[in-house]
Amino acid sequence: MKTTKRMTLLLAGAALLPGLLAGCGSGGGNNSGTNSGGSAGTGTAQASGSAGSSASSSASGSASASAASGKKVKLDIIETGNNLPTPDQDFIKEALDKALGTDINLTVYASGDDYKNQLNVRLASGNFPDLFQVPDRATLKQFAEQGLLLDLTPYMEQLGPTKEFLGDESLKKTTIDDKIYAIPKAPNIPYNTYWIRKDWLDKLGLQPPATIDELKNVVTAFAKQDPDGNGKNDTIGLTGSKLSTFAPVFGAFGVGDPNTFYVKDDGKLVNSLYEPAMKDALAFIKGLIDTGGVDPEIMANTGLQHQEKAIKGQAGIIWIDWPNLSKDQFAEQIKKVNPNAEWIQLAPPKGPGGQYDGPYDAGGTSGIYAIPKALEKDKEKLQKVLDLLNYVSGKDGSMLVQFGIQGRHYNLDGDKVVPTDLMSKETGFTWLYQFTGRPEMSYLQTKFAPQAKYIEFANNQPRLQSLNGFLTNPEGYNPADATRFIEEEFVKFVYGKEPLTNYDSFLKQLETSMNFKTFYDDAVKQLQALGYGK
């Protein structure tokens, strides 16, 4: 009796132990062997059966040529994004497949962190997508060094329409050691501003704040004087996500968000951490938080939790992009909660260092798209990817991925695009296919006509030109640790957990234990090589 029990236990133990061993090593073990599933495309995606003989005037000749051969080439594309419809409802996919003779399988990931992880695992396991988004320039460099990316320089001639669409200047952003490794999408215009509840201001008899001191007063009043009139002390003055909540406040002191590089008016290249005014900015933000009017959870607001607080009528000022507060669907939600709610944009408040609505990344792109080196061997597929890039850069393709199907989502009045009712209903996702970007201003003004004034307002605010998008990380510098350290210490400073007199020792510690000095020196060298700060 006793022995049998022992035996069972032993067997159970023996069975569990290896699982435990392998489970512990999951960090390394998982990425060996085959990929973690999901690679097989959706089998039901064959929408149009006959080969595209009706291929409309496509951008490059070769596209229609191979379309006639009747074989569909499967293209696997991954990027970040959301709201992609299922393949059978995806009219952009259908139109592209028809024009190019492809079977495009686009997969999008809502969270950037998730995407990075997925992408890394796929690349490590050799299960390459045919076209994929690269998170940033630093990662681009890493990929290039690992020999994962196809050098596009020899293919530039074939990418004529794409090159023309992007401009030579823009391609510098994805050039490493004189080789073009990816296609940079043109950057978006800036979207973010402070938004403020006009009806709350009116109720309390206040003016929109023009200086940071007025801002402080309004934040306090919003939190303490019951602007929503429900008799409860349940409102927040200012909300946002992470430290960027205070971007215009940093701007009012003439400094960028923590750890941004930019060129001052006198032509000097600086990092915001080393600016003397940074300490003043932190002191002011600490005062702002001390009033009790700032959302205590800004550091925990991930995703769009701050937007929710604004829509619910809980917060009075928010740092956010115009789409997330003024798009039709959100405007509706706001009205549903409170028909009298009125959000207006706020110009950056003035301070001792001027007025800037935060930093805007000059080296940034709104996406970098690369082709894996492995595709070099599959000439036919590679050609299709190049065709695709050219097509969405050409006239027809660009119109398609911007506005949808002509006759259904828009009509042409001469050169002017006239949206139909279906455009706002159905074409919300087409940007996912804008692999090479879009003519930003005209696109937005057409597609978001009701929001046109917000778009223009956000675009016209003064910004600091941040240069971080040009940078790559040197060997021996761990950006994850350093970023954490900076953010952590900044939070301590503004929440009064550590006195500002320790700022200099913070810098020292950053330089020594986080190896920040290496990064800083290297960054300065990189930027000077690009002609900044001379």
Next chain:
Amino acid sequence: MEMPIAAQPRAEQPRRLASFFGSAWRFRAFYVMLLPGLIYYVLFKYLPMYGVIIAFKDFNMSSGILHSAWAHPWNKHFLTFLHSPYFSQLLTNTVLISVYKLLFGMVPPIAMALLLNECRVKWFRSLIQTLTYMPHFLSWVIIYGILLALLSQSSGLVNQWIKDIGGETIPFLTSTSYFRSILVSSEIWQNLGWGAIIYLAAIAGIDPTLYEAARADGAGRLRMIWHVTLPGIRTVIIMLFILNLGHLLDAGFEQIYIMYNIQVYPVADILDTWVFRTGLQQLNFSLASAVGLFKAAIGLVLVLGSNRIARIWGEGIW
């Protein structure tokens, strides 16, 4: 069942082998049943282990596991990890959170199982059982959503009550003083019912004649729990404890990754979250597997060590 082999300590090699095959043949049905399990473990648990060699290499994605260059020095990635400015904090957090979960998480499921076992109203018992093990199937994202709705400082229900009665709001989710307690208690809540199942099964296996004998001796319910039920499941309790010890350095990546934010990093950042940020997101797969190997080694030592200690009391797994 007799065990002839154990009786002869210095048997000759061939005879031993022969008798092994003999008994294997005799119990062939059992061995066949064992086979699928063995194949599974070899295929999915042992073979992938060759991948740990990337902990000693500079893994390059285009060269693959076998052709990447060896790291120089061989322990380069281990050193990077050991010399990380956050190493001691990470280790402390991992061990503390794990130990809290292990200690505080052990008694509630046992108590739950005892209570359920003593409950004689059948429908009530099944109702409670179903309700308590439901949270096990909720993902951490959903649980965090619930916690946020309850405990958020700006919009949570609890803080709203505190405000209504004129108190100061409490930063449950963003303060270093509350965060670990929230982690541990939400984990206990999630696994209470699920953990009780295995104990209930063990209780069901106790010989009912023991209860009869106890009753005949005049034992009440509490006495029977103490002298019959608890000793009856002692082996299971110790086995689960030992197995859980092996996971001491897994403090629960998913839960923490979803719930933490920069303000609580000093008490919440664990090995796995660090590996995720530094290893997986920054393409340092070699570093990630070095840490994985480090964890596995410590887990193995803990399991072997605790089993040895348990054996002193005559209760080891093997």
